[in-house]
Ligand SMILES: Nc1ncnc2c1ncn2[C@@H]1O[C@H](COP(=O)(O)OP(=O)(O)OP(=O)(O)O)[C@@H](O)[C@H]1O
């Protein structure tokens with residue numbers, strides 16, 4: 169019970185202090201809007217292609233929204249030592265890190281709806297299987313956040329966290345089948361695609377939005393969930409090893 | 414004398430809240446804490462006194478779960494901390510050496526947040542936050558961001574944040590460093606009050622006077638080792654009757670102390686620095702011959718002053734180290 173008071177308080181404080189700040193809101197909104205606009209305009213080939221672009225745009229919005237937040241909520245607090253307060257609080261490290269990432273996950277989910285709302289005005293979304301899209305969005309948000317967490321707990325400076333996460337994010341745009349299927353990626357690079365959880369999440373979205381998934385949906389769900397668990401526990405282990413001296 | 418000893422022979426010794434033995438921590442090639450052991454009784458105000466780098470913060474970090482010991486046993490309230498550092502965190506309040514609250518939040522929000530970390534209900538947290546802000550003269554600044562606080566205000570808020578959940582044990586890491594005399598006095602007053610109310614306090618400081626004024630028992634920590642741990646009365650006892658002087662001169666060279674010792678076998682000498690020697694004796698110190706002798710060595714004596722029996726004396730006697738900061742603290746106190 170007491171741990172949950174701490175949990176919600178941490179989530180609320182992060183929202184108040186970081187997420188709901190104008191720069192982050194605008195970053196969180198403008199970024200997805202810009203991606204959406206860019207791809208929808210670029211496609212130019214008629215509005216039905218919006219459906220094939222939508223999964224990629226959703227994924228990008230989540231990926232950038234979540235990963236950039238962790239640099240603030242974790243790396244920044246680690247540097248000004250306020251993070252020590254959390255490590256000293258009588259709350260398990262697992263619950264603590266869920267609280268620290270909870271806000272970012274929520275932020276990612278909200279971001280995902282920016283392109284969806286745009287698409288709603290531009291095309292007919294009646295064939296979309298929402299019951300599949302929603303859990304996929306949540307899982308993409310969780311796995312991206314935990315990837316950001318892993319980066320945040322592996323570096324020492326905020327700028328390192330940002331540089332390092334770009335090192336992952338940009339290749340992921342091309343390797344994870346966001347805008348063209350991974351089957352069209354050069355064979356040599358293709359094994360890399362399978363290393364990113366986003367690949368599986370996007371495949372679910374492709375299936376649920378326009379029916380063109382490569383792997384089976386249950387397999388995709390299982391793998392991305394597996395990634396979430398592994399990323400989380402590796403992050404926790406890193407905190408134990410590096411931050412509790 | 415008897416009364417004094419019985420007052421300070423803590424009854425809480427039989428009822429230890431913190432028990433540490435053989436605690437060791439090394440960082441690469443530095444041994445930060447070197448096999449220390451001590452106990453702190455329930456309700457006691459225990460001081461850890463030592464120069465910079467002695468291992469005070471490291472010890473606190475280990476006891477509170479922010480660092481892992483390499484070896485040794487720690488029990489807090491009977492709970493084994495060396496195995497599970499989280500086990501006793503609900504009993505503990507910490508005021509770290511650096512004021513590390515959230516710069517983005519106001520003073521009030523910071524306190525409420527810290528209370529909630531320990532499971533204090535929101536409504537209760539608000540009440541306590543208001544009380545503490547009042548008590549620490551921070552009411553006016555309550556709704557300003559922590560980032561904009563002055564150093565002393567930050568320190569006070571950090572202390573308030575450490576006690577808002579009413580911890581059984583409070584760890585204070587140099588609580589009065591870097592703040593003005595009035596605020597320091599206020600904080601010492603508060604620490605004494607907390608102890609009277611039953612809180613066990615573990616205090617680190619390099620201000621000897623602070624330790625002497627506040628603590629019941631003190632451990633002298635030097636280079637990661639406890640050189641002495643005892644009640645203040647017991648520590649002071651052997652020097653009560655002894656006479657001591659501090660003689661200052663212009664650079665006297667490294668062997669002056671030895672020469673003095675040969676010439677004046679009745680006195681004990683200790684080199685404090687190239688410019689200072691400490692003289693001690695069971696009887697009256699005859700200063701004239703001493704000064705003449707030093708000046709014959711080609712050095713000019715600039716000051717000779719009698720040292721009152723104080724903990725500072727004891728510390729120097731036991732460790733051979735003069736804590737420079739003590740002088741500064743005294744200057745500041747005089748200035749007020
Ligand atoms: N994280 C660390 N990595 C390497 N060495 C460390 C670390 N923390 C402490 N040390 C070393 O351990 C020793 C004890 O440091 P500690 O901070 O405990 O001293 P202290 O008594 O608190 O000093 P101060 O009065 O300056 O606060 C020092 O030599 C310090 O350099």
Ligand SMILES: [Mg+2]
Pocket residue numbers: 469470471510586
């Ligand atoms: Mg210290």
